[in-house]
Amino acid sequence: MSDRSLRGVIAAISTPVDERGEPDIERLLAHARYLLDHGCNGLNLLGTTGEATSFSLRQRLSVMKAVADAGLPLARFMVGTGAASVTDAVALTTAAATVGFAGALILPPFYYKPVTNEGIARYIGAIADATAQHDIPLYLYNFPALSGITYTPDLVSLLVATFGHRIAGLKDSSGDLSYARTIAGLSSTLDVFPSNEGVLIEARGGAFAGCISATANLNSVDCGRAFQDGDETALARAVAIRAIFDGLPLVPGIKHVIASRLGDPAWRNTIAPLMSLPPDEAAIVQERLAAIEPVSA
Structure with a gap:
C-alpha cells in the first residue's frame, strides 16, 4: 500500500446551494470543518454526492x-475533476494540482458510447500530460450505474501500464466488492476505496485504503471509530445509518438529514434535475433514523 495522505474514512461531502443554485461556500466550509474534526480522515469534494456534474466549470x-x-488542509482533500469534455477535465485537474489538492478523482468521459479502452486512455493521457509538472495523483472513479462506463480490470491495467504512478487508485461505487478486490490486486501501488463504510474494519488490515462514502456526511463519528479503533458496534451503527436510504434518493436524503440536524432548511436545496426530498419520503427517512441509536459526538 502506498504512503499517500488520502486514507481511511473519506466523506463524499455534500455541497450546499442557495436558492439560485450557486454553491453556498459558508455552509460548505462549516460542514467540511465539522467532518474533519469528527471522524473523517479526508474529504472528497465535488463528487456525485456533491452534485459536481450539475455545476458549471466556473462554479x-x-x-x-x-x-x-x-x-x-488540502492534503486531506480529493476533488472530483472528471467531465464529459476533456478540456474541462484538464482545466479542473490543472486547477486542483496548482492549488495543492492531494488527488483528483476522474469519472470516465460519460456521454459517447461505446468507447474503447484506448479512447479512455487518450482522455486520461490529456489530463496526465497537462498536470505532469505538478504530478497530482489521479484516482479513477468507477460508477457505471451513472456514467455507463466501467473502469474494467483490463482498462485499469492499461492505464497503470501507460501512466505508471500517476494512477494512484480507484473509488468504486459499483457496490461489487469482488470487483474492488480484483482492482486492488492489480498493483500494490493502487489505493482502492469502496463506497460502503461496511469495509472499514477490513480496510484496517490493508485490503483497501479505506472508503469514500456519501453517508459519512452523517455517520462520520462511528466511521472514525470503526476505522481507527476497530469498533464493531460503531461500524454496525454506521452501516445502519447508510441503510436508511435504501430505495430512496440518496443525495437529497443526505441533505434532508443535515438540514434536520442543524435546523437549517437551506441545506435541503438541490440543483436540477434533483429535487428536495418530498414529505412522504422525508417521513420514511426520519422514522428509520429515529429507530437507530443516536450517534454520539
Whole structure:
C-alpha cells in the first residue's frame, strides 16, 4: 500500500446551494470543518454526492478556490475533476494540482458510447500530460450505474501500464466488492476505496485504503471509530445509518438529514434535475433514523 495522505474514512461531502443554485461556500466550509474534526480522515469534494456534474466549470472552480483559500488542509482533500469534455477535465485537474489538492478523482468521459479502452486512455493521457509538472495523483472513479462506463480490470491495467504512478487508485461505487478486490490486486501501488463504510474494519488490515462514502456526511463519528479503533458496534451503527436510504434518493436524503440536524432548511436545496426530498419520503427517512441509536459526538 502506498504512503499517500488520502486514507481511511473519506466523506463524499455534500455541497450546499442557495436558492439560485450557486454553491453556498459558508455552509460548505462549516460542514467540511465539522467532518474533519469528527471522524473523517479526508474529504472528497465535488463528487456525485456533491452534485459536481450539475455545476458549471466556473462554479466548480470557485468551490475549489474557496476551499483552498479557507486554509483547510488540502492534503486531506480529493476533488472530483472528471467531465464529459476533456478540456474541462484538464482545466479542473490543472486547477486542483496548482492549488495543492492531494488527488483528483476522474469519472470516465460519460456521454459517447461505446468507447474503447484506448479512447479512455487518450482522455486520461490529456489530463496526465497537462498536470505532469505538478504530478497530482489521479484516482479513477468507477460508477457505471451513472456514467455507463466501467473502469474494467483490463482498462485499469492499461492505464497503470501507460501512466505508471500517476494512477494512484480507484473509488468504486459499483457496490461489487469482488470487483474492488480484483482492482486492488492489480498493483500494490493502487489505493482502492469502496463506497460502503461496511469495509472499514477490513480496510484496517490493508485490503483497501479505506472508503469514500456519501453517508459519512452523517455517520462520520462511528466511521472514525470503526476505522481507527476497530469498533464493531460503531461500524454496525454506521452501516445502519447508510441503510436508511435504501430505495430512496440518496443525495437529497443526505441533505434532508443535515438540514434536520442543524435546523437549517437551506441545506435541503438541490440543483436540477434533483429535487428536495418530498414529505412522504422525508417521513420514511426520519422514522428509520429515529429507530437507530443516536450517534454520539
